[in-house]
Amino acid sequence: MSAPHYPRVATFKSAAALREHCAGLGIELPCDDAIAAAPDSPLAQPLDVGGARLANRFAIQPMEGWDGTEDGEPSPLTERRWRRFGGSGAALIWGGEAVAVQPEARANPNQLVLDERTARSIGGLRRLLLDAAAAAGAPPPLVGLQLTHSGRWSRPTAAGPAPRIAFRHPLLDRRLGIDDDRAVLSDAEVETLIADFARAARLAQAEGYDFVDVKHCHGYLLHEFLAARSRAGRFGGRDLDARTALLWTLLDAVRDAAPGLAIAVRLSAFDLAPHRAGADGIGVAEPTPLPYDAAFGLDPAHPEHIDLAEPIAVVRALLARGVRLINITSASPYYAPHAQRPATFPPSDGYQPPEDPLVGVARLLDAARRIKAAAPDAIVVSSGWSYLQDYMPHVAQATVRAGWFDAVGLGRMALSYPDLPADVLAGRALDRKHICRTFSDCTTAPRRGLISGCYPLDPFYKARGMPR
16 A cells, blocks of 8 residues: 555654644634643543542553454453553543343454353453552542343454344445345344343343443444434334434333343444555545435435534433433544544555645544533543553543543553553653554554454553554
């Protein structure tokens, strides 16, 4: 591939240089010149979450692990990651892991599955994490578990994809060889799925988790239902009320099964048309039929335009039903990764970014900002931070101070540099050897038959061999 030239964040010599570059791009990305330490830093301010008091504004995002057992239990590698998250200093652990509610719901054959067989070992991850936080001298974090069904992107065994979908998609079906309705879940199968989510929530509560995230993002099944305009039956239809019927039914089922357990939602607030590599290797959007009604958070008549009216309506409805913890992300790593995880270097099966990745960062943060402004009682966690690299704390401090959102969610950065929150809060200089440079090896590794980890910067994974 011939990569477009975008200046790398590490080459900016000052926050002022980054601000100047962003101004040239026409994007708003506040960036402080200096980082304040606790207790003065905006990132060190406490946050009340449903009666719990978070000690700071850092969160560890849920990620899809590739290192569990074939039976869906944690391995020693999974436990290592959770210990590192526990010692990070982050006050909110948003799952740390995407956990399937059925074996067939896994996105890879080594993803965790929460059921009666695995509950004790998955509960053990929380205990390991809290022990690590105590050993680091940090207050106990709020720890949740993300519950998921991978839907269209299910790959539960080495045999390959086994997609289950909410509706027939005019573009994505071709990518998975779907040419009939057999992959579409029936309403009866959806009812079974609701019961499985509720059972998983009950098990998570019994193991001491503070909340569960009912995952509605990244093109996975529940996210897809939000765009199920062409689906007939109880859980789809043209209007938003029909497309959110599953979400409200799930909330009721979880509350019935696990009374008192807090519920959160990680939401892809907007989508993009599926992209693929063009002749020059740079990502291009596939031509979409008009109106393009197979996406959530886009204008169907002009799918190049984001429309947050429906996502804002969903967040307001969640608030009315007592769900305050909202984690804002976007799109899907399977068909628009530049929007969901901006990076200079694509994974092995990806494409070169069609824009300066800072544009993608600004778009993600602006979506979280707009949703927070429209639903101020929501506790909004923002995503898309890793590409900011050395200047992540500078931008995080400025935007949290300005009230754009409530917390800063770290994903890939937590793999390479889990201690970053602790270092920032203590006023220590960042360890530049461990700052994530978004090389995408944590995604390429599984494509090469390896487990997911930070191969360039974590000596533990580097010793296991770099993906090629």
